[in-house]
Amino acid sequence: FAIQFGDDGDAVPADVATDFLTNASYGVTGWKSGLIGDWSDWSDYTKAANLLVSPVLDSPASGADFLKRLTDASNSEFFWSEGVLKCKPYGDATVTGNGVTWTPDLTPVYDLTEDDFLEEVRQEIVNQDDAKNQIQIEYRDRANQYQPAIATAQDLDDIVTYGLRKGDVETMHDICDADIAQQVVQLRLQKILYIRD
Numbered sequence: 001f002a003i004q005f006g007d008d009g010d011a012v013p014a015d016v017a018t019d020f021l022t023n024a025s026y027g028v029t030g031w032k033s034g035l036i037g038d039w040s041d042w043s044d045y046t047k048a049a050n051l052l053v054s055p056v057l058d059s060p061a062s063g064a065d066f067l068k069r070l071t072d073a074s075n076s077e078f079f080w081s082e083g084v085l086k087c088k089p090y091g092d093a094t095v096t097g098n099g100v101t102w103t104p105d106l107t108p109v110y111d112l113t114e115d116d117f118l119e120e121v122r123q124e125i126v127n128q129d130d131a132k133n134q135i136q137i138e139y140r141d142r143a144n145q146y147q148p149a150i151a152t153a154q155d156l157d158d159i160v161t162y163g164l165r166k167g168d169v170e171t172m173h174d175i176c177d178a179d180i181a182q183q184v185v186q187l188r189l190q191k192i193l194y195i196r197d
Contacts (some may be wrong), residue, residue, distance in 0.1 A: 008142060010052035013070040014043040014087065015160065020066060020077065027070045028063050037086035041102075050104035054142075055174040063102035074172055075187040090191060132167035133158040135189040139175040148173075151181035153189040167192065 018039070018169045046052065051074045057066070071077055076089045094103045114121070135156040141149040150169065159165075170188070175181045 008177065010054050010180070012043050013046050013051070013053050013074040013076070014039040016053060016055055017067060017070055017087075018101060020063070035084055037081070037084035037089050037161055042074070042089055042098050045076070045091050045095070045096045047100040048095040049075070049183070050097045051075060052177070053062040053174040053178060054140075054176040059111055069172070069174055071171060072170075072188070073172055073184055075184070075191070080132075090187075099183045122163065128162065130165075131158075132165050133189075133191045134164060134166045135163065135185055135192060136167070136169045137172045137181060137185045137188065138169050138176070139178075139181040140173045141181075144179065146176065149181070150180065151178065151185040153182070153185040155179040155193055157191060158193060 002127060018036060019027070019035075021028050021036065022161065025135075053070065053073050055069070065140045071087065074089070075091060076087050078085055078087050080086070089102075089104070092104050094101065094104065094135050096102075134152065136152045138148050138150055140146040154164075172181070172184065175184060
């Protein structure tokens with residue numbers, strides 16, 4: 001990719017995804033740029049939170065898998081709405097960095113009560129005992145000639161209460177900076193441990 005944002009060659013995931021989908025030379029065949037929604041919120045979030053990537057496509061992979069790699073590394077999620085592909089960050093606090101301030105929109109989209117449903121609403125929540133409280137990611141450390149390195153995050157309160165529940169090491173070689181890797185693994189831990197429905 002010829003896209004660069006940071007001084008070290010890292011790029012904004014939204015720019016990488018746009019290029020990946022629409023580039024005439026190597027993009028997704030048949031993808032129309034009109035299918036991409038407004039990704040400015042995602043772009044601003046990843047710049048402000050310094051969630052930048054340096055992807056390398058050195059083996060065959062599906063487009064969906066590659067896009068999932070980008071959202072996993074940027075604490076975000078793709079979804080289809082109004083006929084276009086949109087992306088929403090999971091961030092819920094204002095962050096500032098790289099000359100950008102990102103503020104989340106915390107306005108409720110719906111205000112639903114029991115009267116709005118035809119049947120009783122039931123929700124299954126994953127047992128707290130099954131939630132991992134130590135997460136590790138493997139990234140390529142630019143400061144060490146791109147050798148694989150491990151970034152770890154853990155919730156000590158949860159470990160004391162429930163015991164250590166270590167997750168499998170996730171491979172995130174699109175990340176090449178130790179600080180970014182530490183931030184990504186901390187966000188992954190919070191998502192995995194506290195979002196269980």
